[in-house]
Amino acid sequence: MSTAIQQRAHALWVIVLTFFIAYLLAIVPFPDWAMNYRPEWVPLVLMYWVMALPYRVGIGCAWFAGLVLDILEGSALGLNAMGLVIIAYVTLSLHQRLRMFSQVQQSGLVFTLVGLNLLLTHWLQIVTGQTIASNLMFLLGALTSAVIWPSMFQLLRHIRRSFDVH
Amino acid sequence: MLRWSDIDKTLFIKGVALEYRALAFLLLSVCIMFADHRFGYLEMVRYGLGYATTPVYWVADIPTRVSFWFDDVFVSRTDLLEENETLRERLLVAQRELQLLESLASENSRLLELREATEVIPGEVMPAEIINVSPDPFSRRVLINRGAQDGVFVGQALLDANGLMGQVDEVLPFTSWVLLITDAQHVTPVEVNRNGERALARGSRVNSMELDLEFVTQTQDMKAGDLLVSSGMGQVYPKNYPVAEIISVFSDPGQDFSTVRARPLADIASTRHVMLVFASEQTVMPALDEEPVRAPVTGGVIERTPAMPQEPEPEQAEPEVDNGASAADL
Numbered sequence: 001m002s003t004a005i006q007q008r009a010h011a012l013w014v015i016v017l018t019f020f021i022a023y024l025l026a027i028v029p030f031p032d033w034a035m036n037y038r039p040e041w042v043p044l045v046l047m048y049w050v051m052a053l054p055y056r057v058g059i060g061c062a063w064f065a066g067l068v069l070d071i072l073e074g075s076a077l078g079l080n081a082m083g084l085v086i087i088a089y090v091t092l093s094l095h096q097r098l099r100m101f102s103q104v105q106q107s108g109l110v111f112t113l114v115g116l117n118l119l120l121t122h123w124l125q126i127v128t129g130q131t132i133a134s135n136l137m138f139l140l141g142a143l144t145s146a147v148i149w150p151s152m153f154q155l156l157r158h159i160r161r162s163f164d165v166h
Numbered sequence: 167m168l169r170w171s172d173i174d175k176t177l178f179i180k181g182v183a184l185e186y187r188a189l190a191f192l193l194l195s196v197c198i199m200f201a202d203h204r205f206g207y208l209e210m211v212r213y214g215l216g217y218a219t220t221p222v223y224w225v226a227d228i229p230t231r232v233s234f235w236f237d238d239v240f241v242s243r244t245d246l247l248e249e250n251e252t253l254r255e256r257l258l259v260a261q262r263e264l265q266l267l268e269s270l271a272s273e274n275s276r277l278l279e280l281r282e283a284t285e286v287i288p289g290e291v292m293p294a295e296i297i298n299v300s301p302d303p304f305s306r307r308v309l310i311n312r313g314a315q316d317g318v319f320v321g322q323a324l325l326d327a328n329g330l331m332g333q334v335d336e337v338l339p340f341t342s343w344v345l346l347i348t349d350a351q352h353v354t355p356v357e358v359n360r361n362g363e364r365a366l367a368r369g370s371r372v373n374s375m376e377l378d379l380e381f382v383t384q385t386q387d388m389k390a391g392d393l394l395v396s397s398g399m400g401q402v403y404p405k406n407y408p409v410a411e412i413i414s415v416f417s418d419p420g421q422d423f424s425t426v427r428a429r430p431l432a433d434i435a436s437t438r439h440v441m442l443v444f445a446s447e448q449t450v451m452p453a454l455d456e457e458p459v460r461a462p463v464t465g466g467v468i469e470r471t472p473a474m475p476q477e478p479e480p481e482q483a484e485p486e487v488d489n490g491a492s493a494a495d496l
Contacts, residue, residue, distance in 0.1 A: 023222050038301070060187075071218075077202040078202065089184065092184055125302070125305075131304035132350045132351065
């Protein structure tokens with residue numbers, strides 16, 4: 001029993017660390033031309049953990065992760081939280097089917113969800129007056145997220161198995 | 167080691183139905199967004215969470231600091247000597263200019279006394295470093311390594327060695343967000359150094375590195391190459407700091423206003439070393455008491471009426487003022 005608890009605590013640390021790295025990648029400055037091509041790291045990591053451990057990483061975690069992202073990006077509180085809750089909800093309700101999907105199908109879903117998330121946050125940012133309506137180039141982030149998803153999935157699965165997170 | 171309980175929990179999620187939980191958290195998000203953005207009830211929460219997020223910025227900044235450290239450590243002696251030489255020369259030139267400036271300043275204050283105008287006292291500055299930029303490509307904001315612990319306040323002006331950069335937008339414990347003058351929602355009250363013509367410089371919506379001068383009538387005397395300095399009108403920025411240089415003026419007789427583009431003098435894209443201005447208290451405090459949040463837009467609106475008395479079509483300007491006011495409310 002005590003080993004199980006230890007493992008659980010240990011595993012939590014791994015999940016937090018992957019989120020920490022995702023936050024780092026999300027706020028590291030890029031040259032201006034590359035800004036639109038950045039994958040959405042936090043939604044990707046969240047999707048993986050929701051898919052792999054739906055009984056541990058759920059909507060509450062997604063909401064908190066979004067809140068932290070809001071502070072980091074300096075946007076209105078609740079903006080990214082909302083987007084991540086929607087992503088977590090869809091992933092949770094599909095997680096059994098998602099595991100059966102091929103990589104391409106998974107990437108397709110990632111593209112859709114991240115794209116929706118980007119649209120929603122962009123729209124909310126316009127409403128809250130943080131940004132101005134512009135072209136739709138910011139949706140390129142969904143494309144790069146979908147492209148990077150298979151390798152991201154492999155990497156995170158490797159991490160999860162080697163640290164025995166369950 | 168796969169146990170039945172594991173399989174059970176992997177396959178089925180127990181507890182309240184997923185839809186209700188998702189809905190609850192969505193509503194919660196909307197509520198806090200409203201409370202935070204509309205009413206600013208969550209300032210303390212933001213501030214508290216700022217403690218938690220500081221390590222992320224700190225780690226994200228490590229590569230830059232390491233590269234600076236490398237530059238500092240692995241530099242040849244001749245390079246250092248050369249740099250020392252140039253710095254000494256520049257210091258000499260600067261000191262000479264300062265001597266002239268002293269007499270000019272005293273002369274200027276005497277003249278101001280004659281005109282019974284309030285004297286503008288140059289403020290103290292505090293050095294700071296830019297440690298991050300906003301990940302949102304549409305908003306021009308940077309993060310600096312000074313926060314509430316250093317006495318930074320909302321509305322404080324940020325400069326680099328060449329000119330005005332922006333103003334503090336949000337203060338966190340150890341860091342602060344600065345809204346740059348090139349942000350499309352930021353308006354800087356400026357005047358032409360040559361003749362004192364006033365204008366409002368808004369961040370360009372098209373080119374992220376430029377400013378557009380708004381409501382410049384066709385008769386106003388502005389030309390390419392003119393230096394724009396802060397006019398101090400919005401009471402956010404101190405007076406007479408260089409802001410931008412006009413790069414083109416285009417007057418279409420069919421339009422009400424000229425299209426004037428300007429390039430900021432501050433090295434906004436690449437500088438790291440910046441300064442925060444602590445203006446003297448009597449000049450700045452009243453404005454801050456009135457409207458501590460979203461100062462740029464308010465500053466622009468206050469500024470507009472005295473700056474443009476000869477505006478040909480006031481009804482044209484009205485909707486803009488409304489826009490500004492609602493943006494200030496948001």
